[in-house]
Amino acid sequence: MWVLGGLLIAFILVPVVRLATTSSLGSLTHAAENAQIRDAIQLSLQDAAITAAIATVVGVPLAYVLARRRFRGRNFVQAIVDLPLAVPHTVAGIALLFVFGRTGWVGGPASHVGISFYGSQWGIVTAMLFVSAPFAVNSARVALEAIDPNIERAARSLGASPSFSFRHVTLPLAARGVITGAVLVYARSISEFGAVVILAFYPVTAPVEVYNLFLQSGLTESASAAVLLLFVSLATFLVLRTLASGWLFAGAERERA
Amino acid sequence: MPESGLLIRGLTTRAGSFELKDIDLEVAADKALVVLGPSGAGKTMLLHTIAGFRQAAGGQVYLNGRELTRLAPEHRGIGFVFQDAALFPHLSARENVAFGLRARGESRPDRVEELMTRFGVSGLAERSPRSLSGGERQRVALARALAFEPDLLLLDEPLSALDQPTREELRSVIQDLVSGLGIPVIHVTHDRDEAFSLADDLAVIVAGKLRQSGDAHRVAAAPGDAVVARLLGWAELGRGKATGGKVVIGEVSLDAGDHTGAVRVFYRPEEVLLAAVGSSSPAPPSVTARVQRITRTFPLARVLLGSDPPVTALMLRREIERFDLAVGKTMEVAMPADAVWIIGSAQN
Secondary structure, eight states: OHHHHHHHHHHHHHHHHHHHHHSOHHHHHHHHHOHHHHHHHHHHHHHHHHHHHHHHHHHHHHHHHHHHOOOTTHHHHHHHHHHHHHSOHHHHHHHHHHHHSTTSTTHHHHHHTTOOOTTSHHHHHHHHHHHHHHHHHHHHHHHHHTSOHHHHHHHHHTTOOHHHHIIIIIHHHHHHHHHHHHHHHHHHHHTOOHHHHHHOOSSOOHHHHHHHHHHHHOHHHHHHHHHHHHHHHHHHHHHHHHHHHSGGGHHHHHHHO | OOSSSEEEEEEEEEETTEEEEEEEEEEOTTOEEEEEOOTTSSHHHHHHHHHTSSOOSEEEEEETTEEOTTSOGGGTOEEEEOTTOOOOTTSOHHHHHHHHHHHTTOOOHHHHHHHHHHTTOGGGTTSOGGGSOHHHHHHHHHHHHHHTOOSEEEEESTTTTSOHHHHHHHHHHHHHHHHTOOSOEEEEESOHHHHHHHOSEEEEEETTEEEEEEEHHHHHHSOSSHHHHHHTTOEEEEEEEEETTEEEETTEEEEOTTOOEEEEEEEOGGGOEEEETTSOOOSSOEEEEEEEEEEEOSSEEEEEEOSSSOEEEEEEHHHHHHHTOOTTOEEEEEOOGGGEEEEEGGGO
16 A cells, blocks of 8 residues: 555655756746746636636626535536536647637627637636636535535524625535635646647647747756746645645634544 | 313324324423334424424414414424434524524523523533533533423423433433423323323324323223234233133233233233242242343342243342342242233224
């Protein structure tokens, strides 16, 4: 058990550490000073944050319905939520292109009001949202399912409207799961390549930029940009993860124990 | 329709294949109705339907002359206490009690304080529900359910999850509460002792049907069918045939009153009289029987007597000592007429 587990951990850790130690501090500074790389990283962070916000706002109500209501077709809806996890991301990108491309069902009408998904930040967010939304829904759903329905009934019997009860009872109790979901969406979005590269090659996000550098200049050149991206995304992820599971919800942690 | 109190007419509700059907109940203001029934009888379902957590499939609920049947729970003005208290874990005890007022946009710290004092939890005001004992939680839950001055109080087995000393303590808290509250109270339980210690009226629900309801002591003294009889502590002596005002079961012959035909005879084990053989035995028809088994619990002991049919006597432990009872000893056994209840087979 220990041997197999250790092998997996090593398998994950060795390439990351090898990559992290491959670049000199000088080449990292060089990469950081490169406006193109910097813009790409900034764009990735920004669009991942927008995606996390949208996925949470749209995902939590759906999670609530899935957690609390028993209706016909509930399993089917849950399967649809999980669908993006099973679809190869390049396939997702092509599917999205049919709908959000310049002549697509949504892309066509949207272009008339001046919104283009193809080759724009909207496209990047759309692609990120498609592949990462399941994390927001599922994480919130698990947290909501863990809340005793009697606690919500108590709130209603005490005079709370459904919205008062949701804001003051349900949401605070599920906050941990909701925020964990947002962090997962964020992490998944930063790392997204396949769907983004097809729907919105430009403007260039960080993973796309790394791929471009790899094609144009080879392994060594792309490595420093890759390391930079690795550090930035790992750092933000770790900070958010600590916030979500650490001191911010120390109270919630105790409850589970 | 009464201007005050709770009136339930033909209330029906379904969950899957289970149905709670045609429930008629009435609870006057300042009266406590205890709903007694085995687990799974639909007692909680009944309370949930009255409170509006569950939609009624038919029938009506009126409170103080106002129909509630289709209202959302927050518009019914009903205080609800859950078996597991269901306190808000992210709020302090005080914030829990104040929740109902806060949801109405009111702030009445003195009202909150008054209730916390009344239930003996004012010293725990800042504590998290997680750090409270089961009994303390239920006290906070009671204060919370009453803070907004509801028109009806529903208690869903509030004592079932507590250990026995706490249960007895809280039972007397609820007893005191109910007598001076001035609003109707429905208390649901599967515990007979609890039911009789709190009930003005009693309703017995079995398998989704209201079997019997009315004044608690009248229901207890005259159960309508065998299931209700057993729930209310009657033991079955046996089945027999009533002819000429008599029914004979084994070697016991009893007065059958107006009953004729197949009957089932029940008796109250705590009313069974024992006496030493040959002593001036009690007047009722008596038989002699050997003691087969003695089960000592607190504060009572059950004595199984090998008469035909076998009879169980429930007695104080000190009476065992007094009679010097032991397995194998032969005793005179008698059953007073008011400890016997006969149910015609039509009601079975």
